[in-house]
Amino acid sequence: MSIIYALLFLLLAPVAGGLIAGIDRRITARMQGxxxxxxxxxxxxxxxxxxxxxxxxxxxxxxxxxxxxxxxALSGALFFGGGDILLVIFAFTLAHVFLxxxxxxxNSPYSHVGAERELIQLMACEPIIILAAVGMYMVTKSFxxxxxxASNIPLIVFLPGLFAGFLYILTMKLRKSPFDLSTSHHAHxxxxxxxxxxxxxxxxxxxxxxxxxxxxxxxxxVYLFFSWSPVIAVIAIIIIYVFEILIDNTFARVKxxxxxxxxxxxxxVLGILNxxxxxxxxxxxx
Amino acid sequence: xxxxxxxxxFPFIAAIVLLIIKSDNVRGAVVGVSAxxxxxxxxxxxxxxxxxxxxxxxxxxxxxxEMMFLIGMGIALFILYMGxxxxxxxxxxxxxxQSALMVYFEFGISHGVVPENNFFVDQFTIIMALxxxxxxxxxxxxxxxxxxxxxxxxxxxxxxxxxxxFIMFIFLTxxxxxxFANNLAWLFFFWxxxxxxxxxxxxxxxxxxxxxxxxxxxxMNLLGGLAFAGALIWLASTGGGMELDKLIATGGIIALxxxxxxxxxxxxxxxxxxFSSWLVGAMIAPTPVxxxxxxxxxxxxxxxxxxxxxxxxxxxxxxxMIALVGGFTFLLASAIAISQSNAKxxxxxxxxxxxxxxxxxxxIGTYExxxxxxxxxxxxxxxxxxxxxxxxxxxxxxxxxxxxxMNGLITRMPKVAVMMLIGMAGMFLAPFxxxxxxxxxxxxxxxxPYGVIFVVILAFGSALTVFFWAKWMGRLISVPPPAEDxxxxxxxxxxxxxxxxxxxxxxxxxxxxxxxxYLVEPWLLTIYGHVTLLAQENVVIMLIxxxxxxxxxxxxxxxxxxxxxxxxxxxxxxxxxxxHFTGSIGIDREVTLGxxxxxxxxxxxxxxxIGIPLCVVLLAIMFAGVAVAGLMH
Numbered sequence: 001m002s003i004i005y006a007l008l009f010l011l012l013a014p015v016a017g018g019l020i021a022g023i024d025r026r027i028t029a030r031m032q033g034x035x036x037x038x039x040x041x042x043x044x045x046x047x048x049x050x051x052x053x054x055x056x057x058x059x060x061x062x063x064x065x066x067x068x069x070x071x072x073a074l075s076g077a078l079f080f081g082g083g084d085i086l087l088v089i090f091a092f093t094l095a096h097v098f099l100x101x102x103x104x105x106x107n108s109p110y111s112h113v114g115a116e117r118e119l120i121q122l123m124a125c126e127p128i129i130i131l132a133a134v135g136m137y138m139v140t141k142s143f144x145x146x147x148x149x150a151s152n153i154p155l156i157v158f159l160p161g162l163f164a165g166f167l168y169i170l171t172m173k174l175r176k177s178p179f180d181l182s183t184s185h186h187a188h189x190x191x192x193x194x195x196x197x198x199x200x201x202x203x204x205x206x207x208x209x210x211x212x213x214x215x216x217x218x219x220x221x222v223y224l225f226f227s228w229s230p231v232i233a234v235i236a237i238i239i240i241y242v243f244e245i246l247i248d249n250t251f252a253r254v255k256x257x258x259x260x261x262x263x264x265x266x267x268x269v270l271g272i273l274n275x276x277x278x279x280x281x282x283x284x285x286x
Numbered sequence: 287x288x289x290x291x292x293x294x295x296f297p298f299i300a301a302i303v304l305l306i307i308k309s310d311n312v313r314g315a316v317v318g319v320s321a322x323x324x325x326x327x328x329x330x331x332x333x334x335x336x337x338x339x340x341x342x343x344x345x346x347x348x349x350x351x352e353m354m355f356l357i358g359m360g361i362a363l364f365i366l367y368m369g370x371x372x373x374x375x376x377x378x379x380x381x382x383x384q385s386a387l388m389v390y391f392e393f394g395i396s397h398g399v400v401p402e403n404n405f406f407v408d409q410f411t412i413i414m415a416l417x418x419x420x421x422x423x424x425x426x427x428x429x430x431x432x433x434x435x436x437x438x439x440x441x442x443x444x445x446x447x448x449x450x451x452f453i454m455f456i457f458l459t460x461x462x463x464x465x466f467a468n469n470l471a472w473l474f475f476f477w478x479x480x481x482x483x484x485x486x487x488x489x490x491x492x493x494x495x496x497x498x499x500x501x502x503x504x505x506m507n508l509l510g511g512l513a514f515a516g517a518l519i520w521l522a523s524t525g526g527g528m529e530l531d532k533l534i535a536t537g538g539i540i541a542l543x544x545x546x547x548x549x550x551x552x553x554x555x556x557x558x559x560x561f562s563s564w565l566v567g568a569m570i571a572p573t574p575v576x577x578x579x580x581x582x583x584x585x586x587x588x589x590x591x592x593x594x595x596x597x598x599x600x601x602x603x604x605x606x607m608i609a610l611v612g613g614f615t616f617l618l619a620s621a622i623a624i625s626q627s628n629a630k631x632x633x634x635x636x637x638x639x640x641x642x643x644x645x646x647x648x649x650i651g652t653y654e655x656x657x658x659x660x661x662x663x664x665x666x667x668x669x670x671x672x673x674x675x676x677x678x679x680x681x682x683x684x685x686x687x688x689x690x691x692m693n694g695l696i697t698r699m700p701k702v703a704v705m706m707l708i709g710m711a712g713m714f715l716a717p718f719x720x721x722x723x724x725x726x727x728x729x730x731x732x733x734x735p736y737g738v739i740f741v742v743i744l745a746f747g748s749a750l751t752v753f754f755w756a757k758w759m760g761r762l763i764s765v766p767p768p769a770e771d772x773x774x775x776x777x778x779x780x781x782x783x784x785x786x787x788x789x790x791x792x793x794x795x796x797x798x799x800x801x802x803x804y805l806v807e808p809w810l811l812t813i814y815g816h817v818t819l820l821a822q823e824n825v826v827i828m829l830i831x832x833x834x835x836x837x838x839x840x841x842x843x844x845x846x847x848x849x850x851x852x853x854x855x856x857x858x859x860x861x862x863x864x865x866h867f868t869g870s871i872g873i874d875r876e877v878t879l880g881x882x883x884x885x886x887x888x889x890x891x892x893x894x895x896i897g898i899p900l901c902v903v904l905l906a907i908m909f910a911g912v913a914v915a916g917l918m919h
Contacts, residue, residue, distance in 0.1 A: 053850060054848060054849045054850065055849070055850050055851075055852055056845070056849045056850070056851055056852070057765075057851065057852060057853065057854050058765035058851070059842065059845045059846055059849060059851075060696075060763065060765060060842065060845075062841075062845040062849070063838070063839065063841055063842050063845060066838060066841050067835075067838050070834060070838065071831075071834075074830075074831070074834070078827065083823075083824075083827065084821070084824050084827075086725055086728065086729075087716070087725070087824055087827060087828075090715075090716035090717075090721055090725065091716055091831065093715075093716070093752060094715050094716045094831075097715060097752065097756050097759075100756055100760065101756070101759060101760060101763055103760075104759075104760030104761070104763055104764045105763050105764055105765055106764070106765070106854055107693075107694065107764040107765055107766050107854060107865070107879065108854030108855055108856075109854070109856065109877055109879060110855060111854075112764075112879045115760055116757065116881065116882045119752070119753050119756050119757055119760075119882075120753070120882070122749070122752055122753070122756075123749045123750065123752060123753040124749075125749075126745070126748065126749035126752060127742075127745040127746045127749050128745075130728070130741075130744075130745040130748070131741070131742065131745050134728065134732060134738075134741050134745075137732060138732065143729075192855065197855055198854060198855065257887075264746070267745075267746075268742075268746075271742070272742055275738045275741070275742070276738065279738050
């Protein structure tokens with residue numbers, strides 16, 4: 001495992017994540033016929049958050065957010081360091097459980113609803129992520145991100161179903177409409193800010209940084225599908241991200257039952273078909 | 287040899303003593319000393335035999351065999367008596383058939399068969415003995431103070447504590463006998479004692495519901511016992527021999543038929559669909575009984591024999607059917623756990639689910655799958671005993687076992703709540719044990735033929751698992767308005783046991799690479815000739831994660847300082863006092879929060895309607911498969 005890549009991720013991912021957030025807001029504004037904020041606005045916002053007063057409902061909530069940030073960063077670092085992809089996924093789940101616990105800790109109605117919905121989303125996303133990792137293993141014969149990234153096999157050709165399934169839940173993970181159920185970039189009436197309702201100031205800043213880490217990690221996951229050609233991979237990531245922004249701006253929010261059912265259906269159909277096909281092909285090749 | 291006899295006979299002697307003693311204090315002392323001795327000797331067994339591979343102990347089958355037969359018949363008579371007394375005709379019928387089979391076996395066909403190596407010890411046995419000896423006896427210690435409280439809370443029930451502790455220790459004897467037995471007829475004898483003991487413990491309170499549930503458990507396990515007796519008859523009549531090790535080494539159809547029959551018995555004992563209802567019903571018993579049944583005894587006996595027979599099942603159709611029963615049980619029981627708010631029921635379904643995973647591994651039967659299965663057995667035993675005992679303590683202090691009533695337990699019972707959190711983390715979060723085992727199971731499934739089905743089941747099942755544990759954790763840690771401290775009344779004995787188990791939970795996570803390399807891997811090497819090796823760097827990363835989890839709470843000290851505390855946001859209304867808001871026309875309303883249970887998606891009835899017929903069909907295919915193979919033979 002390469003420690004240098006892991007360190008580079010820890011240092012640069014927040015920068016890249018913040019920039020992407022800035023560009024995202026700009027493109028969104030243009031789609032809505034607005035001028036939009038400067039590209040660096042995300043960093044200005046973050047700086048401001050860290051100057052705010054430290055306000056809490058309960059002291060313990062900050063502890064959970066700290067754990068969330070640490071484990072998101074750790075799972076991203078493991079990923080970019082070329083570590084075992086299943087371990088990365090488990091660390092990633094652990095991080096999210098901490099965010100949920102942070103929301104529960106405040107015992108506030110809005111963050112409580114957010115926490116429940118965040119857990120439902122976690123439940124909706126988890127299967128396809130694991131299956132995608134398994135698909136990558138079946139093609140490359142390795143669970144190590146380093147080996148998967150270094151393989152010359154165009155994974156997207158072998159794993160189209162799993163890739164489509166992953167794209168489906170990527171919207172959820174990036175907290176974009178129609179799946180911004182547990183919290184969102186904008187305030188919603190019935191949810192206020194969901195999971196993040198009771199966080200403010202520096203703690204909210206930490207959550208923001210964790211989101212940026214998370215976004216880069218997720219795009220890194222997309223990269224793996226195209227890793228045989230870095231140029232195509234970067235183009236694919238750009239197209240996919242712009243596509244996510246477009247979806248965000250064209251779809252209304254759905255209810256959580258639909259989010260859960262549809263993502264499980266997509267996982268079950270596309271994921272299982274894809275894995276079954278791989279299995280049969282693998283049988284022929286033997 | 288002496289160690290073996292001590293572990294089998296000593297709990298029996300302790301049981302007799304406990305049956306006689308009337309004084310509370312003396313009973314406490316006897317249980318404490320016996321538990322300490324049993325645990326110490328189990329550890330001694332580890333020290334003595336850890337590196338010596340498989341050691342056989344030739345014991346003359348005379349007069350032990352005859353004695354066991356006589357005791358077995360005595361048990362049958364007792365069950366007949368109970369069946370007549372409570373008018374349970376199924377129990378009577380099953381007992382009569384089984385006794386007939388055993389009489390036929392004893393006098394009709396078993397005479398040519400004279401097994402020599404009746405007892406044995408290998409690394410897997412040592413692991414099981416440690417689970418029984420350490421966790422089982424800790425539960426007995428806990429039971430001393432719990433049962434005292436129990437009768438204080440339930441003055442209407444008859445105090446039958448002497449019988450209670452008698453059976454608890456008999457249970458330990460039976461479990462030790464079961465894991466040390468190499469002679470399958472002897473193993474069956476101990477097997478039937480565990481069935482009887484659990485029947486008596488579940489029915490401890492002798493209420494109508496308790497008797498109903500205890501007979502349910504009895505009948506399902508007697509059905510399994512019938513299959514086990516069938517296996518013995520097959521072995522005696524085909525000349526397969528009674529020795530477990532030789533049978534597994536022989537393999538082929540001679541071994542497959544008993545393997546499948548005994549696995550069916552294992553499926554009933556470890557409460558897989560369609561037999562899951564007995565374990566759920568068993569929660570009627572006092573909590574230490576549940577802890578014992580779920581963690582170190584009963585259900586573990588079921589998966590123990592299945593793991594033993596795994597090399598025979600590997601790659602066969604019946605083996606796959608068994609694996610599918612386990613897989614679907616894992617998936618559906620995890621789903622049901624979401625819809626339950628009764629803490630003991632959640633724990634029960636989580637046990638059924640995790641046993642399902644172990645059964646799936648055993649049915650697949652590759653060395654990687656078995657590696658995962660053994661780790662699952664170890665970690666599950668530690669976490670589940672801790673969780674059950676915590677719930678027991680909480681129930682006695684707050685008077686409820688409903689998860690919704692545990693809201694804000696972290697402020698009312700901080701230490702118990704932290705221990706519960708450790709136990710739950712142990713059940714589903716990285717880097718703790720169960721997750722490591724699930725991870726190993728994924729790898730094992732991918733490399734097995736048709737394993738993709740199981741990978742998909744595991745992916746969905748573990749997502750369900752995350753949901754129901756995390757929302758329970760959320761209830762515990764949410765910080766409501768201050769309430770009274772309910773923790774002071776917890777007895778020192780309970781503290782001792784709970785702290786010990788919580789420590790054990792962390793310790794097994796730290797030490798699991800050693801457990802794997804000194805016990806599990808050498809054992810797999812002798813059985814399969816292959817081992818799975820852990821990647822060193824992954825172990826390091828997991829230890830880093832564990833370290834972080836232990837260090838990060840220190841940050842709480844920082845957050846105590848210079849943070850202004852406010853009340854939660856209530857939608858623009860003025861919060862009059864904590865968790866109250868002013869509603870329309872000025873009415874003061876209190877906010878109450880509840881978890882999602884998704885009853886309409888994952889309800890018990892709904893899932894059972896899918897699971898029971900599905901697994902019945904799978905078991906039917908299993909029997910058909912083995913019958914066809916048997917006839918061809």
